[in-house]
């Protein structure tokens with residue numbers, strides 16, 4: 012009886028809120044902990060870090076990992092290719108940077124890595140890129156096409 016009650020319990024989860032430890036995220040995604048760390052080292056995803064340095068992931072990062080897995084397994088892309096694709100996200104449009112601003116911005120000129128994984132970041136960075144619409148906007152593999160189509 013008790014179990015049934017728990018099963019029917021609806022819990023609302025904030026999509027962007029980091030709640031999953033790396034172990035739970037790896038179980039839910041069916042990928043190894045090493046893979047999750049590697050995606051982050053390669054600049055493809057970000058994680059929230061606790062004060063003690065533990066990585067925590069939100070539902071958003073889980074969806075991003077699913078998308079990256081698909082690009083690797085179904086489309087044959089490697090990390091370099093995915094990074095280059097992500098670097099094409101038109102951050103200056105999404106953030107509505109003014110003309111003179113964005114042409115001097117490292118995020119605009121870089122074609123090798125997404126802006127959130129570069130050391131310099133953009134000219135007007137959020138304290139945490141996880142809160143930025145540029146990082147948040149690329150969840151599914153179709154989002155990139157959508158971004159470019161909108162230009």
Ligand code: SF4
Pocket residue numbers: 102106118126127132133134135136137139140143144145146
């Ligand atoms: S805040 Fe971060 S994710 Fe957003 S445009 Fe700047 S570098 Fe990119």
